[in-house]
Amino acid sequence: MVLPLVNLCAKEVVSDHSSSPGWLGCVPRELYRPLLEAAFTNCRPLAVGELVQRWPERTLRVGGRKRQGQSPPNRLCVQALLLAVVRGLSDKRCALQVLDLCGLQCEEGGVGDPMGGWSLTVALCTMVVQARAGAQRALRREGERERKRVLAMERERDVVKRERGGGEKRGFEEEEGEGGGLLVESVRREKKETSGCLREDKQVKGVRRRMEMERRKASAAVAGLAGGKVGEGEADSEADSEVVVCVRADLFVNARSWERVRAALGTADPLKLLCRYVRVEELSVSSIGSLLDLLPRHVLLGVDIRYSCLGVAGLALLLPQLSMFPMLSSLRLHYCNLDIRRDMAGQEGAMKDLSQGLGKLSQLRRLSLTALRLPGHLCMLLSSFSQPLEVLELPYLSLTHADLSYLSCSPHASSLQQLDLSENRLDESALPSVRRLLSQASSCLMQLSLSGCGLTDSLLAAMLPSLSCCRGLKSLGLALNPLSLAGLLDLVRTAVRMPSLRQLLYPNPLEDYQPGLPPMPSSAQLLDWPLDELVEVHEATSLQLDRVVMESGRSDLFLTCDLLNYNKDLVEQ
Known part of the structure; x- marks a missing residue:
């Protein structure tokens, strides 16, 4: 390049x-x-x-979507x-005036020592709190200078009063000595009345003067701190201080950063922290509710809750708060202990509350439910939405045939752009629902993940015609499925005939594993079972796959079996 x-x-x-002083000024x-x-x-x-x-x-925008x-x-x-x-x-x-850091964070420990989400959140919140403390110190210093100036003015005025009072007294004594007693007495009475009125006027003016000084003191401190960014109309405001820079960012909040985040979100000047996406880990329901109360209403776009023991009832309590965010379009719940397979009193009522709460999220377009174990309840969860979802992620959800059948006939099927059904066991009885689902989503589906679904050669062969009809599909994940080398080659031959496909995450064929693998291994067994130590085995598989791709002329198709480093979001939309 x-x-x-x-x-x-x-x-x-x-x-x-060393040359920066020379070019910075010009x-x-x-x-x-x-x-x-x-x-x-x-x-x-x-x-x-x-x-x-x-x-x-x-x-100033730093971050955003990065090029590959x-x-x-x-x-x-x-x-x-x-x-x-x-x-x-x-x-x-x-x-x-606006600092946009959305999308700046990355995974901890990346190449080049980048700043991860948690570290960036703590640094941002520290910056906001320190800026607030600096503004308060500047305000106190300005107030102290103003107080000293007022005291000096009062001392100077008292000196002038004393000097004027002494001169007037000497003048009146001279007039009395010359025999003007009656005239002097009348002048004294008039002076006394006049001085009383003057004192009353001075008291009124003194109150007004103090109010004016307090107003100018607050506005001058903020204007001085902002370097003249605040206009005169804003400087005359009665507020003690004002926002100078709005900072937009994505926040990562857990038990260690919660107090720092709460202090920063409660600070409104001179830096105001605005959150676009918030990721929460290992926080209680009450703490998550307190966090939502602090977030600006019209800025938040997405909430990601992970490893928090919510339960169905706890999530139902949070959903009314989430409905207060009119721009909320994404909700992710990962490992939040919503297991309802156990026979517990009140679970069905809590599920109804949960369904009604989800229905109130009118702008929601992305829903991700990972390892929540809600078999047979997909219809109750998704039927309450007034608008169809565009992104649906349901890995490790123990979906039943009834769930898949509902999903294939639901209003969401024809609007899905991303679908993740990984680690949900698919068999011959589920195949008609999956094929109908792919047919409904064929015109809009761009990302599909069926990793760890137990797809054998015969099941995949029956599904390939439906997959090839997804003409907009760009990313396909099929890792950890028990395919033979022949089934894998059929998959790649179909993939190269899909002109929009850019990435294929394929499984290692069963021939690449060491002996002893069960005939129908699960995804966990395929993940843990060691691959054959002979390099020639893997090279032979790669050569056959590369030959299929080269013969098709598809240089734009990326094949990989690296599950850990695979990132479907790298595909440009």
Whole structure:
């Protein structure tokens, strides 16, 4: 890939930090973006900090969807960015008002020392809390300066009063000595009445003056901290302080970061934290409810709850709060202990409450339920939605034939763009429902995962015609299915005839495993059973698959059996 000339020049400019004082003062605002990208790409945290501190535009977006092969920003660069945002609050050259960090986080321990979701959340919340503390310190300092100025003015006024009072007294004594007694007495009475009125006027003016000073003191402190970003109309507000920069981000909250996140979300100035997607792990129902109360209503798009012991009743309590977010389009529940197979009193009533609560999420388009073990209840869960879902993920859900039959005939079938039925056992009795489901979704389905579903050669052969009709399918996952090499070759021959398909996650054929594997192994057995140690065996399989792909001329189709590193989201929509 040939980089544009401006990117090459930006790389050279940010590489030498000693030269930054020379070019920072004269670089045009149009070059700030390529310079910042070069600083991130080449890991130049000092350059990142200097550019962000004087950012010339109102909006700065860092993160978002990355191109394939593009590495995320280094941890040091992200930390330098956050520190520079706080410093920019008092820098008049900085025009930043919106910082968008959505999609910046990545998995912990990635290549190049990136910042993971939990670390980024803690760093963001620390930045917001520290900015608030700095604003309060600046406000106190400004108040102290104003108080000293008022005291100095009062002392000066008292000196003037004393000087004027002494002169007037000497003048009246001279008039009395010259025999003007009656006239002097009348003047004294008039002066006394007049001075009483003046004192009353001064008291009224004093109250007004103090109110005006308090208002100016608050607005001046925030205006000084913002470096002149707050306009005069906003500065006259009666609020103690105002938001200078809105920070949009995705948050990762667990028991260790909960207190820090709560403190940051409760802070509204000078940095306001706005959450787009929130991922919650190992929190109680009450803590999750408290977190939802702190999140802005019109910003949140998705909620991901993992490893939290909710139960059906607990989730039913949270759904009314989730319905208060009008833009919520994604709900994910992973390993949240919603098992209702046990005979427990009140479970059916809780399921009805759960169904009604889901129905109130009018904008929901993505629903992911992982390992919740809700056999036979799919109709109750999905029939309450007023609008069809576009993404449905149901791995490890112990789906029954009735569940699959309902799904194939439901309004959701013809709208599904992504479907995950992994680790739900499929047999011959379920095959008609699965084929009908694929037929209904053939015009819109783009991602499909049937990994670990127990698909044998015969079952897959019966399903391949329905799969080939999915003309928009881009990603197909079939790992951990007990296929022979002949069945795998049939799968690849079908895949190369699907022009839209870009990724295929195929299973290792049974011939590649060491001897002793059961005749009908489960997905767990295929995952744990060792592969044959002979390299020639795997090379022979790869050569046969590559030959099928080469003969078809499909250089754009990516085949892999690496389940751990497979990422279906890398396919461009």
